[in-house]
Amino acid sequence: MSEKAVNINWYPGHMAKARRQMEEQLKLVDIIVELRDARIPEASANPLLAELSKNKPVLIILNKADYADPLISEKWQKKYEHCLLTDSVSENLTKRVVKEIQTILAAKLERAKARGIRKKVLRAMVVGIPNVGKSTFINNIVKKKVTKTENRPGVTKSLQWIRINEDVELLDTPGVLWPKFDNQEDARLLALLGSINDDVLDKQDLVIHGLEYIRDRYPGMLKDRYDITEEETDLLEAIARKKLWLMSEDRINTEKAVDLILKDIRNNRIGRISWQDVGE
16 A cells, blocks of 8 residues: 555535535434445545434435445445445436335334324435535436536535425435545545545545555456556556556656546446445
8 A cells, every 4th residue: 555645635615505504404304315435435424414414314325336346335234224235327216215215214104194194205315425426316316317417526516405206305415525534544535536626636646545455455456457467566657558658758647647547446447346344
């Protein structure tokens, strides 16, 4: 692993505003649906959201599960009381998510029924860090494009109520981080997978860190993707030379190599990788 020191923080003004708005809306919702990145379930758990949801039941969605190591994802799913593994793209999520929400809130529905409320609409606040796939997840459930989606953080900047069906409504919220990352290893994982604005990062350090992790945890993946010898001292240079990402005088084009490898890591082009395991 690269031991280069990092100090990553990113908390733009719209996130602080969004947090205040979320606190104001809490009294209107029955349950919190928290999306996390299945590749980094602990690093993508916002401690501010834990504070917000302490008096509400929580359904954890480990999203982008099709990008993660399936054996490790199964362990994470067992760790949490209420948890679904989803990919938000290829599968139909509506029935699964609505059923899980109704199961968690079964007692509340029974109490409403006993009071003569025949049809109680359940309200869920959907929360998560930036770029965890929240907008894609909501569009999948609603079966139409109701929120803007891009593969970068900070696109959704306001709250929006969305009706799924006659049983459940969702409150879409912006991706929110927290003001200071006390754990810089978690911050580096968030940065590596695209939850922090690239403009504030040392992308080369992230890529070196990521390549060394893949070599150590998933031997053979780098060889299969880039046709290199994984015993190379400088993996970044070895890949750049193999791919002919070069400039004049046989120097590698470091900026190009870093950007393209970072895209490969974020978009699952190297293989299904989990960057955190249960118990570590």
